[in-house]
Amino acid sequence: MSAGGGTRPADPRGGGAGPVSARRISVRLRLTLVYGSLFFAAGVILVLVNYFFVERVISQTVLTAKPGTMFRSDGPAIPIPLDADAVRAVAVTKETYRENVMTSMFRWSLAAVVIVGCVGLVIGWIVARRALAPLHTMTETARRLSESTLHRRIALDGPHDELRELADTFDSMLGRLDRAFDSQRRFVANASHELRTPLAIDRALLQVSMTDPELPRPVRRVGAELLESNTRQQRLIEGLLLLAQSERELTDRRPVDLAELAGSALTSVPEAVADLRPARVEGDPVLLERMIGNLLDNAVKYNDERGLVVLRTGRDRRGSVVTVENTGRVVPGGRADDLFEPFRRLDRDRTGSAAGAGLGLSIVRAIAQAHRGSAEARPRPDGGLQVTVRLPSAP
Structure with a gap:
């Protein structure tokens, strides 16, 4: 898993790593x-x-x-x-x-x-x-x-002093944020339909036209390239929409065991070595399973001839943990965290290739942060990457 993409670094208040500041006087x-x-x-x-x-x-x-x-x-x-x-x-x-x-x-x-x-x-x-x-x-x-509770307001009572003015300004800012997030939700919903539908129609037309037995070979070659380009565009759009959805606050949380989700995701990667121990969290099972699936997909795409993929789940003192590591190219220590940026790859290819759209690790970190967790990458000494996702454990 030596390439991928990601979001912003973890917020220290949201569970990311950071120095522990001394206790300050109130x-x-x-x-x-x-x-x-x-x-x-x-x-x-x-x-x-x-x-x-x-x-x-x-x-x-x-x-x-x-x-x-x-x-x-x-x-x-x-x-x-x-x-x-x-x-x-x-x-x-x-x-x-x-x-x-x-x-x-x-x-x-x-x-x-x-x-x-x-x-x-x-x-x-x-x-x-x-x-x-x-x-x-x-x-x-x-x-x-x-994001789901921006409708709340302070509505401070009392004299019109500096504190009342500050509270009213904060309420006004919340109103603007609420309208902005509502506009973003509508955009994501509309984009999901407006972008997927034309691509699906184009793909269907290409597939139907390719069934003509009298189609010349050069035209077939161009049609195959168009189908491949259509597939990349669909993958890119689905990744962007999933990234936008992952960065939103979760409104429905359910207890789920990461070990069970990892077992389901392993069906598509039978060659992976698994060490699955109970790791219960509260969150969205669909997003969490997609997160583990993206980790495994990246581990397979960016592997080398050694083909090692290891998946582990468990718990430590800081919460529930999912770890995926693979063999592959040597990743410089200073470049590991850059792979979480959207469209960022180790070879700086941003054009979208058959290997993927460069959003795999971006989505992983976005889902982790939506569950108040963190995601970090560490290069392996002999090549490849070890990605660890840590989430708060369920009570």
Whole structure:
């Protein structure tokens, strides 16, 4: 299976391979931290301002004295003579009083800041949840969207603010996408009829005309070439229509065993070596059987004289697996994934040959992605290709 075609690389969200990114802090948590930090900052500033003014008030109003002076205590005016020892006692009492007041105020203020900050974190968590609720609604709606559910809308209620404007813009975009997909479905249905019918008529006319025993040999040769060209065109059109159908979202999923489908597909390739183990998935049995059939067809078309074709089914930690490998030409490592592109072949022939239309692996990957799976190709060291399709296992 050293040639074929394919679609876009697998989406990392849809099961394709990709680096695992580190867990990022959510917007809600960041907003909560911002709100809590603001509460803490405001509380610390309030404590510092309060500390400054209380210290000044105490320094200005608490009793002060000098040696040889007289002063009045509270109550009636009573002159009290002060000596040096009394002045020292007053100074010590004043300092002790100031330290006790300021220390107690600082401790209780810090405790109040911590309590208010924790309350601010809780309030910030709740406020952030309410503020981000419209965004969560839009995210869930976008996550549930598919080609068959584009009729859904966010229809966000509330004031006409920035979030409401974003939701209305998203709804407008969904409307345009819905109309575009509906137009595409109609085009595929019409093309299926308009393209197949003329080719079928041309083929019938050619076959009838070729039955004339008096037909000259050169004309017969031209007729045979026309029939071969007609066959290639039919194969190309059927492949394109199947590719368009495969890229659509599946609306009907049923439990099916890939091993059973592989057994049915093997009837057309009796020379293949099979190792079929249970691999249950949920999907469209017709498309899945066509996917396995395309893998086997490519393995036979692009084989060499060794003629090895191996088909395996089974399960691993990441899901159910179908693997087909064959012998053939040596495929450069950097070219393997290019074979999934439509009309892409190893020898860069894009004109359509008897070997096929270049859509085999394109259809394989499209069907895999429609089933939320992935398809990847890996060259074999001695020539040929190993193609692995991995799909989510059925519960």
